[in-house]
Amino acid sequence: MNLYNGDIMKVEHINNDVVLTNVSDFNIQQIFECGQCFHFEKLDNMEYVTVAFGRMLRIKQENNKVIMFNTSEDEYNSIWRSYFDMDTDYGKIKRELESKCDELKGAINEKSGIRILRQEFTEILLSFIISQNKQIPHIKQIVAAISKEYGQLVGSVNGKEYYSFPSLDILANISEDEFRKLKTGFRAPYLCDAVRYLKKWSEEESFAGLTYEEAKEKLLQIKGVGDKVANCVLLFGLGYTSAFPVDVWIKRIMEHLYFKKDTPKDKIVKFADERFGKYGGYAQQYLFYFARDGKVD
């Protein structure tokens, strides 16, 4: 259910594009720039290209209208609808978070168009292993380099080519040295270890039906995956919306809003769990983007 001023969102196929009207709680700039995704490119104001699930999508937003270029309704329903989390009522989530917590209102108001993308597990796991001790533009560069070197060409826009993130079978044949050549540095052996586990898990019904704790414990076996990366993978790659990754930015803004002093990460996690519960992941993303965008300190 997706309501906007009492109007229900409409999906139409017009001139080879999928057009959504009366879209609510959706800002394509915030969705891509909020730090959850490393496989996209900005074309223009409110116009982006993203690559996911072996497909490329050019997408543009004009107020409450969203145009997904060169897409069928079938593709919208099988890929992009879930990717953009269109069946989740963000209005309800925001109202519930705000009612529990005055301190969140500023971040939610400023970043009200964020949605948690439902991205591919494999790509998210490797991307967030790469993310440690790196800035977002560097992470994007490395994800693009891996995709160009080992993925498949999935389209081009304005002469620029886009590549999908490689499949697990391809990843399994990339050596540590080859990962190093792509500027992953000390993370290269971590990536290889992650791929080994992914291969092993792909032969089981691995994460289906696992609790948050069980899934997290599984991820923590991978060398190079600690508490923060595990939580990012749980939230962005596996759909565990209670996950609350605490990085430097979240630590900073949580201390600013709630604790008023230096506070250890595990204490912040415990507080977030009690305060935000199953909506922890959403709260985290509003706060992260708000803080990183220079709205605090």
Next chain:
DNA sequence: TCCCAGGTAGATC
């Protein structure tokens, strides 16, 4: 030149 980046593993106390 120094410092930091969506952290983590390993060493040391």
Next chain:
DNA sequence: GATCTACATGGG
């Protein structure tokens, strides 16, 4: 247990 440090690479 709780703190310290090295880790590749790039940008301010």
